[in-house]
Amino acid sequence: MKIKFWFFLAAVACSNPVSGSETATVPSLSTISNLAIDVIQSKLTVPSNAKVEISPQSLDTRLSPPACSSAIKAEIASDREVGRNNTVKISCETPSLQYPWQIFISVRVDILYPVVVATQTLGPGDIISADQVKIEYIEQTNLRGQQFDDLNQVTGTRVKRRIASNQPIFNSNLCFVCKGDMVSIYARSANFEIKTIGEALTDGNLGDRIQIKNSKSHKTVEAKVINIGEVEVRM
Structure with missing residues (x-):
């Protein structure tokens, strides 16, 4: 998975000093980034043949969030499903902090x-x-x-x-069949198959029903395009 990083710092509240009984740490920018990516990944359902690029917005390296002595929480900041553009809330709710802090990060999701x-x-x-x-x-x-x-x-x-x-x-x-093309016309049942040729009177792609002129009977019939240069009529 290819991952690009881009952040938007929405708000960081000031905090009081943490009491000596608690060990406070300052989360790194990469930690915040990975939390945002993880919460988006946990909400995504992607087909097995697809690739995903999750791109958090780049945070100014001169900024540093306050220390936190509890587990940092990450959650999508709305009830809607994950889309191409999302907002993730990173927060610290240590009880000893007078002002718990929050960071809102914009995260882009590309599904390829x-x-x-x-x-x-x-x-x-x-x-x-x-x-x-x-x-x-x-x-x-x-x-x-x-x-x-x-x-x-x-x-x-x-x-x-x-x-x-x-x-x-x-x-x-x-x-798959173009107007004026000579095409193979198949008429099939459980017991037999008839093949003849005809001229396409209109363009058609796989699954389209188009008008075909039978070259032998000169009658016009409706046929389904089943392959390049091939159509099938109903029995």
Whole structure:
């Protein structure tokens, strides 16, 4: 997990001297940072294929929180679920302190998913080859629409809309079957399979239902796109 550090010191209250019966320590900036990270991690539920970057705001090294003789407490400062931007409260509530202190820290959370991106700019009509795509981890807020996590899913498809280099490839950028393509038409049942050919009358992606003109019967049928250059009709 990649971790960056950035903090915001919201408030630190002055404290009275701690009595001699208590051992007071001044928490280090790294301790405060790790407490903030730990409390965010404890509230996160992330898919196994995702990566997480937790980034507390950088605290001014010239500042030092007061000493504390009890366990320092860390908690998210609101009841909402962990989002991209969060506030964590770090506090010391030693009974002997007349003024318990608190520090509020802004913590950013980035969740990244493995997606197929273009290795070069691709234009309409291009047929995607294996060396034109790669897998990269992309922050979830930059993923709008259906994307892909396997290079084989897009290799051989045709580009419908321009895709910039290093940008995610979305379903809407492609056509698995493009208007005017000759496609294989499958009609299947539990006992047999019929295959013929036809012409796509519209663009389509995986799962789309499009109009196909049967080259033998010249009839137009509705078919479901099941692969590159392949459609299936209902029996």
